[in-house]
Amino acid sequence: MSNLKRIGIVLVVVAAVALVAGSFKGSDVLDRAIILGIGIDAEESGGVMLTAEVVAPGNGTEQVGTFSKTVSVKGETVNVALQNVAEATGKETSLGQCVVLVLGQEYTETVDFSDLIDYFIKHHSLKESAVICCCEGDAKELFNKGNALAQSMSLAIAAALLDQAEKISVTNNSLLQYARSQNELSRTGFLNKVAFVPSENTDGNLPDKEMGFISYREMCVFRANRYVTALSEQDVKGMSLFLSDVAGETFVSFEDTVTRTVQVTSKDVKLKAGKDGIEAEIKLTVRYGRTDSEAVSGPLTSKNDKEIPQKLLDDVTKQAAAIAEKYLAKQREFNFDLLDFHEMYRRQEGASASLAERPMSEFPVRLTVTVTES
Amino acid sequence: MDKNRVQVGQLALLYLLLVMGGKFLTLPSLLAGDVGHDSWLSVAFSFVWDGVCLCFLLWAIKINVDSRMDISAILDKSVSKPVTKVFLAIFFVIFVLRTNILLSSCYKMFSVTFDVSTNWIVFVLPVAALAFFAVAKGFNAIARMGQLLFGLILLAVAALFVSPFLEMKFGTLLPIAEAGWGKILLTSYTRSFWFSDYIFIYFVLDGIKVKKSVFAPMLISFAVGAFLCILLNAVFVALFGYLAPDFDMAMSKIGVFSAANTANGRWDWLTLSVWLVSVFIKVMVFIFCAYKCIEKLVGANFVKFNWIAAGIVLSALSLPLFVSTEQLLDTVIKWGVIPFSLVQYLLPLLMPLLTTVAKRKTEAVYE
Amino acid sequence: MKISFEKFHTLWNGQDDFRLRELDCGILLKAVCLDTMCDDAKVSAFVLQPLAYIGKAQSLSEVEKKLAAGTGVRKPPNLFAATEDFTNGYTLIFDKSDNCISVDTRTVVGRSVAEPPTSMVMRGPREGFVEDVKVNITLIRKRLKTPNLKIINLAVGKYTNTAVSVCYIEGIAEQRIVDDIVQRLQSVKTDGVLDSSYLARYLDVSKTFLFRRVGSTEKPDIAVGKMLEGRLAIIVDGSPMVLTVPYLFVEDMQSPGDYYENSAMTTLSRSLRFVSVIVSVLLPALYVCLQVYNYQIIPLRFLITVLNASEAIPFSPLTEMLLVLIVFDILREANLRMPSAVGISLSLVGAIVLGDAAVQAGLLGAPAVMIGALSGIGLFTMPDNTLILSLLRLVVTFIGGVMGLLGVIVSTMTILVYLASMQDYKTPFLAPFAPDIPEDRQDAVAQVPVPKMKKRPRSIPNENRDRRG
Incomplete structure (x- = not known):
């Protein structure tokens, strides 16, 4: 190879490397404000107050306890607010690791937040599987309680709703599911309502430290991203009876001087849409609420000797039917559809404006509840 | 050793990778925009027609086993040289356009999903360099690499699919054909540009090494590929509902719900990048075919790597600098459907006949 | 064949270790050897003593017949071969009319057979190749007691004249590959070959120089194992590393101990x-x-x-x-x-x-x-x-x-x-994965027990696929 050719090749390679290296812009992780959770509150002037929980490294290699800080900024829109977060943290914001969206109570009850949901669902890096919920009081306050939990508030909420909720018979919503519920057919959906519940301080060393936990047994219902009503703990329990993927409801029976608790271990729910309404058949399998784990059951569990008296089973049946009916009444009263009745008819007739507008009162439900022992 | 030789088994695996390669990017959202939750039906129809054409093409391969003529030889002998050139020109346009569309989807995927923001030229250059390197090394190297990575890619697709598939409510797809059969069929015709991946076989006709059967391995891989594509479309529309037309990076969106995605780290992106390898393989195959088109158009046989031909293909890949992808889809491809279907759907049906004629003529010359 | 003693003498005379003895055994004979390459005892026992007691001989061929004590006695065909023998430690005997015979009197200087440091095994044979080509061939032949073991001897290098032996099993290794490799080795033009790795560069057909395209082993059991699969072993004098071709990428993943374990x-x-x-x-x-x-x-x-x-x-x-x-x-x-x-x-x-x-x-x-x-x-x-x-x-x-x-x-x-x-000697480098050869995958990453390996690998060209004879 001649020297000229060699020099030529070297020049071409150097130029290519320079061109390529100069044209790729990385987003170095150290220059990013990694957001774990976002809280949105109403702002008097009409914009939003955005609270972001941002990863804050710097505790050496320690990982325990809190490793994040919260930043609250105002903005006319979420996008502006996120830019303001960048200003406040000195780093570009990144939503790729964001696991939870929390909407403040006042915000959800007063504002139509369709734009907000649209912004987030179409956001390129935010995961559609992120958890979305609303909260009691302000989201900003909730996020600032992270210290009381001794862990990241966002991760705590996500863990509670994703992992724990279904074991105590509370269902949850991803951003995608919620966005779909607000735009398709009946356009009604729910958000879990989380709240910080203070508890007694048991730490002798830090007597002034606030302590508490997160509760999430209530829900709020929305139509087209507008607040409709709240569901109490009892309503949520009634709704859960229709969902076969969550279990763990408990029923308490007072008989003479004895109080007994039974727990639902598994559920078989059949909803059938017919011309004259919906047939709902709920089969609950229960056992005495004694064990540590509620989830150990299912169709492949071995048979054991029955020990729950029929009378107790009858009582549970009655209770279950009552709360389920109560929930259905609430659905009719506020005209929302969390059990996908509209969807059941859509599968038969196809989507149409008349179906979407059909009120819940036009879906009479014939409910049968049976309770057996596992 | 002929570096462009390929065994039927390799061809089948490569075909499967090609079928899956490009269809999980923008196509599902386009189809969902056209026919809503019936997009899977539209895909199914396209595949039915693809299957028919594939069978005819395989028949032609069987006829061609001994004589080993390439596409231009077959067309030259059975029709005429000018017609061959027209066909080759159409092929060239198809391959260049499809590569452009594929690359622009990848470009978007990298900039949007993976945060790798750069300009088109710098994105295309390394990919094209890879493709031309493969062209220089021969089709055999591409086929072998496909074989090597096949299992890994299939695993990646499975990892991305399984979880959303298991949670999917198939009832969402009801009622069937809500959009109307006519519209569904029309859509599968207007979107035919994305299908008929077997067209690359035309350009390796002379190198196919048949041991036992041609039909069984090819049809099995076709069936698997078609099944996976239909399934993906079904899962996609069932999962995203009204949002499906807006989510134009199907695979990366589905990844969010995949088994690989843990709460706090997006492992699915690693599986996604493994799947992206199949898209790059598809790009390599199409660029190989475009290069071969030029070779046959000028009637030469490039023994060494031809830089001029590569330069022509490369400059054709800068099309997105001047025309946006949407414009391309709305104008060129919309009007190109008819000439394209000539080589995509008519030519394969005629191939057994043409091959037989060409073979007879060759034998007559020797006698 | 005549080999001019005059020419030979002018080439070598003046070297310190050049020894010339003139003997009269009825005809006048000249015996030459290199002192540094020969074993004195062997020269004396195999050449001088028999010649001293030979009595009267008429011709060199008669002398040759009488040299019964020497194991290796031959007639070099030309000056080149004679020089090669001479430099390897043979003693050459010339008569007056320029006929020549060579007698093996090579000295054995080198390591003894020991466990190779580069490939230790927990279980399995511990013998390793040494620098001497003769010992190495012995180690191979010890394991392959068949007339089908063929050895082609070559000399490579203008100055070093290194002895190179190509070993293969006739009936297993494909003859075309053998011819190809022998021809490749013969056409090597170089000053010297100091180690087998020099030749490895010449055997790399596609001239890649990035990845190793020729296998090397220090263990005779491995070399024989590979020959039984259809490969060739190339032994280079002065190198304990025996080359094996064709070579697959997976071979580097295989350790010598693999075959002696579960x-x-x-x-x-x-x-x-x-x-x-x-x-x-x-x-x-x-x-x-x-x-x-x-x-x-x-x-x-x-x-x-x-x-x-x-x-x-x-x-x-x-x-x-x-x-x-x-x-x-x-x-x-x-x-x-x-x-x-x-x-x-x-x-x-x-x-x-x-x-x-x-x-x-x-x-x-x-x-x-x-x-x-x-x-x-x-x-x-x-x-x-x-x-x-x-x-x-x-x-x-x-x-x-x-x-x-x-x-x-x-x-x-x-x-x-x-x-x-990459594909050398009809063997794709990434076989048996690309191209996929299902039969060969029985000993690639996963390994089936030895009794179940009934066929030789298809990826290595061979003439007999059945391992059971």
């Missing part, structure tokens, strides 16, 4: 080797490109560790990782050249103290050091190609750091296309 264990350890090599090449690149571009992939808790560790580092992630890799390569290189007495302690000091100090000083992050070290060690599961893979690792890391996942994908695919395209 096949399930072998499968496990080979899978580990595969995984560790892939991880070693890709992990540093992924670590860098995940930090620079796609940190969302990193699980949050690990990400926080990374953030904590790297916030104070003065380098970019790419520079940091390249530094770690280069330091590791320096340590490895130094360790290789250090006398073994200080080697172990110094390498420990180097690895532990240097790494820890760099982390403590805030120069490098602990995760980067860990990943660099893991990747560095992992490559050694593939001994033959370690160096080239460590070079490729640097390249992939650089490209990954600059271009992100796109770069990693494109560069990995380029390497794969390159590997897949």
